Amino acid sequence: MVMNNMSAVDIRHSLALLISVSAALFSLFTALSFGAAETSLQDVFNSFLLSNEASFNTRIIYELRMPRTLLAFLAGSGLAIAGLILQTVTRNPLADPYLFGISSGASFGVVLLMALAGISAGFMLSAAALLGSLLAMGLLILIAGRQQSAQVESMLLAGVALSFLFSAFTSLLLYWSDPQAVAAILFWTLGSFARAQWATLWLPLLVITLCTFVMLSFRRQLNAMLLGDESAITLGVRVQRFRILMLVLSSLITAVLVAMCGGIGFVGLMVPHIVRFFISQGSIAGLLVTSLVGGTFMVWVDVLSRSLLKNQELPVGVITAAIGSVFFLSLLFFRKRKV
Amino acid sequence: MRCLYRFNKPTEGVIEFNNTDIWQLKSDEYAKKVAVVLQETPSQFNLSVFDVVALGLTPHKSLFSSITNIDKQEITQAISTVGLADHSDQSFESLSGGEKQRALIARAIVQQPQLLIMDEPTSHLDVKYQIQVMELAKSLGVTVFASFHDLNLASAMCDELVVIKNGEITHIGTPSEVLTENMLGDVFGVCAQVNNHPQISKSGNSIPHITYFYGYE
Numbered sequence: 001m002v003m004n005n006m007s008a009v010d011i012r013h014s015l016a017l018l019i020s021v022s023a024a025l026f027s028l029f030t031a032l033s034f035g036a037a038e039t040s041l042q043d044v045f046n047s048f049l050l051s052n053e054a055s056f057n058t059r060i061i062y063e064l065r066m067p068r069t070l071l072a073f074l075a076g077s078g079l080a081i082a083g084l085i086l087q088t089v090t091r092n093p094l095a096d097p098y099l100f101g102i103s104s105g106a107s108f109g110v111v112l113l114m115a116l117a118g119i120s121a122g123f124m125l126s127a128a129a130l131l132g133s134l135l136a137m138g139l140l141i142l143i144a145g146r147q148q149s150a151q152v153e154s155m156l157l158a159g160v161a162l163s164f165l166f167s168a169f170t171s172l173l174l175y176w177s178d179p180q181a182v183a184a185i186l187f188w189t190l191g192s193f194a195r196a197q198w199a200t201l202w203l204p205l206l207v208i209t210l211c212t213f214v215m216l217s218f219r220r221q222l223n224a225m226l227l228g229d230e231s232a233i234t235l236g237v238r239v240q241r242f243r244i245l246m247l248v249l250s251s252l253i254t255a256v257l258v259a260m261c262g263g264i265g266f267v268g269l270m271v272p273h274i275v276r277f278f279i280s281q282g283s284i285a286g287l288l289v290t291s292l293v294g295g296t297f298m299v300w301v302d303v304l305s306r307s308l309l310k311n312q313e314l315p316v317g318v319i320t321a322a323i324g325s326v327f328f329l330s331l332l333f334f335r336k337r338k339v
Numbered sequence: 340m341r342c343l344y345r346f347n348k349p350t351e352g353v354i355e356f357n358n359t360d361i362w363q364l365k366s367d368e369y370a371k372k373v374a375v376v377l378q379e380t381p382s383q384f385n386l387s388v389f390d391v392v393a394l395g396l397t398p399h400k401s402l403f404s405s406i407t408n409i410d411k412q413e414i415t416q417a418i419s420t421v422g423l424a425d426h427s428d429q430s431f432e433s434l435s436g437g438e439k440q441r442a443l444i445a446r447a448i449v450q451q452p453q454l455l456i457m458d459e460p461t462s463h464l465d466v467k468y469q470i471q472v473m474e475l476a477k478s479l480g481v482t483v484f485a486s487f488h489d490l491n492l493a494s495a496m497c498d499e500l501v502v503i504k505n506g507e508i509t510h511i512g513t514p515s516e517v518l519t520e521n522m523l524g525d526v527f528g529v530c531a532q533v534n535n536h537p538q539i540s541k542s543g544n545s546i547p548h549i550t551y552f553y554g555y556e
Binding site: 280 | 341344345346365366367368369370371373374375377385386387389390391393394395396397398400402405428430450456
């Protein structure tokens with residue numbers, strides 16, 4: 001009877017995995033047919049089969065929408081995984097990749113470049129964002145790494161403080177900049193997948209795949225952290241070092257994504273919570289489903305951003321934050337009723 | 340207690356386990372030998388009972404290995420040993436205090452230790468569960484090292500008692516050697532009478548039972 005019970009859990013996990021894999025594939029495919037230019041699913045098919053024969057629609061799909069949709073998927077899954085990891089190692093349900101000052105570091109880098117060099121587009125911008133977020137990450141690890149006790153608290157507080165520090169510098173620079181730069185920066189911080197190109201897609205793909213793989217192999221240690229530092233130590237986890245490693249990995253994911261897509265808030269916070277409603281995060285399935293759901297969600301957010309307004313693109317960050325806060329408020333509301 | 344399970348490093352002296360300094364061992368090596376059941380375990384996230392018990396495998400598994408069917412059987416076996424078979428899919432957080440302790444004991448079973456350390460395993464528990472949890476721990480066939488506030492429970496459950504006051508060991512020995520009216524007065528500052536419990540322990544020794552007196556004002 002116990003064995004039956006067990007396999008019921010297995011079945012539910014496989015089912016959840018199956019559903020999220022098919023949802024992800026379906027979304028990646030159908031999302032390609034949405035956009036300013038009228039295209040059909042048939043065109044999408046053609047773009048897969050005959051990428052050499054360049055009809056106008058298939059070229060739009062292959063050269064513009066495909067890298068963009070893939071980047072959206074990668075961003076969503078990367079942020080969701082990073083959020084899950086940070087929530088786990090800090091045991092704080094509010095932890096999210098942006099709480100630790102990484103995105104404000106990136107914004108600072110971008111603003112600094114725009115203000116000093118006058119550059120407002122292109123590869124240099126991503127590089128500046130990456131450097132800015134790595135700087136923030138370095139400072140955070142320097143502070144959290146020195147702490148022997150109360151590491152979680154100092155990590156969270158230092159993250160929030162860093163994020164305010166960088167925002168202060170950013171605001172100061174913006175104050176002295178001309179209005180055009182301010183508009184460019186605003187657009188950048190709100191996030192967009194418009195800069196996606198096949199040529200640069202390998203970087204987030206590599207970073208996210210590697211980090212996800214490492215996190216999957218450390219899943220027991222991650223679960224052990226959920227029951228408290230003391231308990232994790234008794235299971236042979238070297239808590240301080242492990243937490244720093246996980247912080248580095250999730251910061252790396254965030255830094256790369258912020259550099260490529262700008263600030264996209266709330267996904268990292270929200271998706272792990274949604275998945276936790278349905279399956280235990282302890283299993284491999286839990287981690288994979290989180291990343292798939294994150295990706296799928298982001299693909300549809302991108303579709304919305306392209307198609308909500310005619311001839312105009314809504315910033316992705318606005319949509320995720322709007323959906324995110326409504327979700328969060330309802331989460332709080334229903335939690336209160338359950339008690 | 341925290342020094343024993345390597346949460347704090349002692350400022351002086353050495354803690355030895357089987358004649359090796361515990362700080363010389365690698366952390367997962369030590370975790371294979373010593374399992375710990377802590378007093379209160381926080382968990383806001385929805386780990387299921389099965390997941391929590393499966394954590395006992397952590398020190399035994401290399402990074403990339405997955406749970407085999409044998410492991411699964413071991414985990415299921417441990418869960419039914421502690422009588423939580425019906426709850427294995429439930430979230431750990433939804434268990435009662437006693438059930439949580441039992442789930443953590445199941446985790447310790449999966450960990451296959453030589454020594455089980457329990458930090459006040461019976462505080463916050465109802466009487467029935469206090470007895471249940473301790474008898475369960477005793478039945479595992481490994482050495483159990485536990486701290487107690489309830490001296491009568493300690494007397495009934497333990498083969499040997501150690502009394503510590505201000506960081507120093509003041510008394511050590513069998514329950515009947517340690518639990519005397521003098522000791523209770525000196526160390527705990529209470530007035531009490533020590534009788535024999537009507538039940539006799541399995542090893543045939545009598546169990547001292549303390550009756551406290553009240554009215555100290």
